[in-house]
Amino acid sequence: MATVRTIPSLRWWIGGLLFASTVINYIDRQTLSLLAPYLKLEYHWTNSDYANIAIAFRVAYSIGQTGFGRLMDRVGTRRGLTLTVIWYSVISMLTSLASGFYSFATFRFLLGAGESANWPAAAKAVSEWFPKRERALATALFDSGSSIGGAVAPFIVLWIYFRWGRRPAFMVPGALGFLWLIAWRWLYYPPEQHSRISQAELEMILADKREANAPQQGLPEVAREVPLELSQEDKPRPRWRDLLRLPQTWGTIIAKTFTDPVFFFITEWFPIYLVAKGIELRSGLIAVWIPFIAADLGSFFAGGVSGYLIKRGWSLGAARKAPIIYGGIGMTLLIPTIFTTNLYVIALLFAVVTFTYAGFTTMANVLPSDLFGSESVASVSGLSGTGAGIGTIVAFKLIGYFSDARQATGTHSFDPIVILAGLVPLVGMVLVLLLVRNTEATNQGLVRRI
Secondary structure, X not given: OOOOOOOOOHHHHHHHHHHHHHHHHHHHHHHHHHHHHHHHHHHOOOHHHHHHHHHHHHHHHHHHHHHHHHXXXXXXXXXXXXXXXXXXXXXXXXXXXXXXXXXXXXXXXXXXXXXXXXXXXXXXXXXXXXXXXHHHHHHHHHHHHHHHHHHHHHHHHHHXXXXXXXXXXXXXXXXXXXXXXXXXXXXXXXHHHOOOOOHHHHHXXXXXHHHHHOOOOOXXXXXXXXXXXXXXXXXXXXXXXXXXXXXXXXXXXXXXXXXXXXXXXXXXXXXXXXHHOOOOOOOOHHHHHHHHHHHHHHHHHHHHHHHHHHHOXXXXXXXXXXXXXXXXXXXXHHHHHHHOOOHHHHHHHHHHHHHHHHXXXXXXXXXXXXXXXXXXXXXXXXXXXXXXXXXXXXXXXXXXXXXXXXXXXXXXXXXXXXXXXXHHHHHHHHHHHHHOOOOHHHHOOOOOOO
């Protein structure tokens, strides 16, 4: 019988696949926002019209985060992500057939449904494959794919659009998901079932799980978690209403709800915002991609800092909260952009904002795997994604309404939105610090100690 060769540091190859999935996910969703200034002229859309199309995506994305999060906990990461990547890749390609407001809104709704599975699935994969000292960095790796996807999308989408038109600009990015699936189906299995994992790596992963599942000193016997040997299907899954009784669940939800809408404002409205500032999109391309590169650097910086602090003896909770604090404060630098129309100053301020945002959101993405067992990680991650989606829907309605109502103010039409976007994450930071801590639920073994 042939010997299967092991792959060194297989968990980081898995992390690379999750990163690539996020890159493709973001290229697909960025296509419409990059083409929005041109589609608005072609179809005579107002900002409110565009907001409603973007909201169609967010409605499906919000519902899907919770629904698909639960699905991932039921069917497993490998099968669940396979199905959803096929779904959104097909829809992305079919968007090339859209011919007006309603067809664009329909395709964006369907795209949002499929793409919503990526974050719950990635969070679950990280919890399965990475020990706690590496989870923040692994989360930063896959989450940085959103920044890289946003940064490279203009060069792919606009290059295709200016040469061949909008239909190929939707079809080509959509085809990337099928290439990714070949590698995913070949490489991804749970570590306990993987034929290519080394014995040393498997032992390291299992040892960390045993430590996490061990009863804490002083806890009653009933607080012991399910034995590691039980399969995922055999482990009891907490009900949503049980999870929603925990302050830690709400802290995780708020961490996403109060920050992600700001980043989605940048990803989906930034081209329109630049045009409103009097900046022509072709000449302002540098401002479109620099904030995404900054966010990418911010993800790795936060993951590295959090891991370093743990090695220095900080508690897990304190190491996670440090990037949340500088993230909430740093995002207030959105507000000074209302005073300038200088392309480079705007790009710099947005870059600082996305750098610090990335630290906040990386911790928000890793909190479910820090606080909850594998049987509910994707469910909690999905709930936080749904919260972020609801916040984004509200934000987009306000953006469309106020930017249309204030068109007469010229370069200041987005000012109220930008001020609010700078303050909301600061409030979110305070709430997360209050909610994500060791409580009576920790002592009862309902959540892990941080």
